[in-house]
Amino acid sequence: MVLKEIVSMTDGKVICGESHLNDSIEYAFASDLMSDVLTLRITNFLLITGLANIQSVRTAEMSDLKYILFARDKKITEEMIELAEENDMMIISTPYSVFKTSGILYGAGLKPVY
Numbered sequence: 001m002v003l004k005e006i007v008s009m010t011d012g013k014v015i016c017g018e019s020h021l022n023d024s025i026e027y028a029f030a031s032d033l034m035s036d037v038l039t040l041r042i043t044n045f046l047l048i049t050g051l052a053n054i055q056s057v058r059t060a061e062m063s064d065l066k067y068i069l070f071a072r073d074k075k076i077t078e079e080m081i082e083l084a085e086e087n088d089m090m091i092i093s094t095p096y097s098v099f100k101t102s103g104i105l106y107g108a109g110l111k112p113v114y
Helices: 003-009 034-038 054-062 078-086 098-107
Strands: 013-016 027-030 045-049 067-070 090-093
Touching (some): 003 090, 003 098, 013 078, 045 054, 054 067
Parallel strands (some): 027 045, 045 067
8 A cells, every 4th residue: 555545544644754655565553552563573564553752753763664653633743753754754643543543544455464
């Protein structure tokens, strides 16, 4: 699935990383527990989370993850944006809950990590 489709389906807003809009991914993982993210053995997936803080971006950095979708219109800080830009990441924000966002994307064919 192309990321610009994900943005459209979730009424998302690209916060940074617009250059990734044409990137394709097959998998997503929804979690607010960053320790769970660190256990994954896959890197090319979309992280869907409601945990909007610098630790989410740092976890993505440590996991070589490039795509984060923050749910529930969480506030994305300048510090988070700067770190994401330094690591060539895309951050998307959606007004939807993690549950609704996951359901929309799963229904559209995005695969779960497990």
